[in-house]
Amino acid sequence: MAPRANWKGFLRLSLVTCPVALYPATSDSEKISFNQLNRQTGHRxxxxxxxADTGEEVANEDIVKGYKVDTDTFIEVTKDELDNVALESTRTIDIDEFVDRSEIDPRYLIRPYYLRPDGKVGHDAFAVIRETIREMNKVAIGRVVLTNREHIIALEPLDKGLMGTLLRYPYEVRSEDEYFDEIQDVKVTKDMLDLAKHIVNQKTGHFKPEKFEDQYETALVDLINQKRAGKPITPKERPRGENVVDLMEALRRSVGGAGETKGSKKPAKKPRKAAAGQKEMLMPITGKKQTKETVAKKPAAKSRRKSA
Known part of the structure; x- marks a missing residue:
């Protein structure tokens, strides 16, 4: 079942309109998260x-937004006043223009969403808009209001639906000049470039996300399992970078190392199960059948308090 829509409204291309719903295309909910605890009591x-002045707790209904003018002066803005900022993009994604995908600077990309027809009507109009964008090999640019902010959104076909990517405004993107000005102009020799290209050719492949494993998430799973089993935690030695004295020699050695890595007969390490499975292994959900291995690993409860 699809998650709850972040936004519902209409998609419009000139006079062609259809009801649509916007859903998040990514999620962090499967990642391991921690609560903050009182070290003395173990309580959350x-x-x-x-x-800030009286120290007294304030009820939610008494809290309003305020824009800071100076140290002690704020301009209060109520929810009703914000709602009255009537932008058409609050309820409608109006396609303003079409651009080539290559023209969108990656720095402007924020996060992806899925866009699909909302309900049983409007599928024909949605298909017309989707297939027109696909046939023209363009990206549609519109605007949408999410979390009380208007965003630029780039729409492109994805299977039977549309993928919408939120874009930043120019004032949100920092200029690279302030970071790159002090980089020295270095002349790269042809020999160095040829060796580096050889390394790239040896490591060239295809992007397959399933090949990648979140090593930090895996390390967290191992850490929690060790603590649950009452095993001592020993810090691992951190990798240390070495200063490159002879760049040509380092490139030559890299070429040899890359070749050995690619030609090695050692089977590739299989990725672990999804994070959802890892969480179930760590903390079985009430009502689900626990495996013998899980129960055996779980130590007897000594006290409520756990040190992090």
Missing amino acids: IKYAKVD
Whole structure:
């Protein structure tokens, strides 16, 4: 079942309109997360909204937004006033123009969403807009309001639906000049470039996301399992970078190393199961059947408090 839509409204290309829903295309919910605890009691830490001067807790209905003018002066803005900022993009994604995908600077990309027809009507109009974008090999640019902010959104066909990518405004993108000005102009010799190209050719492949494993997430799973089993935690030695004295020699050695890596008969390490499976292995959901291995690994509860 698809998650709840982040936004519902209409997609419009000139006079062609259809109801649509916008869904997040990515999720961080499967990643391991931590709660903050009181070291002395082992209890969870909760946050309260308090008045900065009186220290008293403030109810949600008494909290309003404020724009800071100076140190002690704020301009209050209510929810109704924000809602009255009537932008058409609050309810409609109006396609303003079509551009080539290559023209969109990657720095402007924020996050992807899925766009599909909302309900049983409008599928014909949606298909016309989708196939027109596909046939023209363009990206449609429109605007949409999410979380009380108007965003630029780039729409492109994806299977039977559309993928919408939120884009940043120019004022949100920093200029590279302030970071790159101090980089020295270095003349790269043809020999160095040829060796580097050889390394690239040896390592060239195809992008397959399933080949990649979140090593930090895997390390967290191992850490938690060791602590649950009561095993001592020993810090691992951090990899140390070495200063390159002879760049040509380093490139030559890299060529040899890359060749050995590619030609090695050692089977590739299989990726672990998805994070959802890892979480179930760590903390079985109530009502689900626990495996003998899981139960055996779980130590008897000594106390409520656990040190992180």
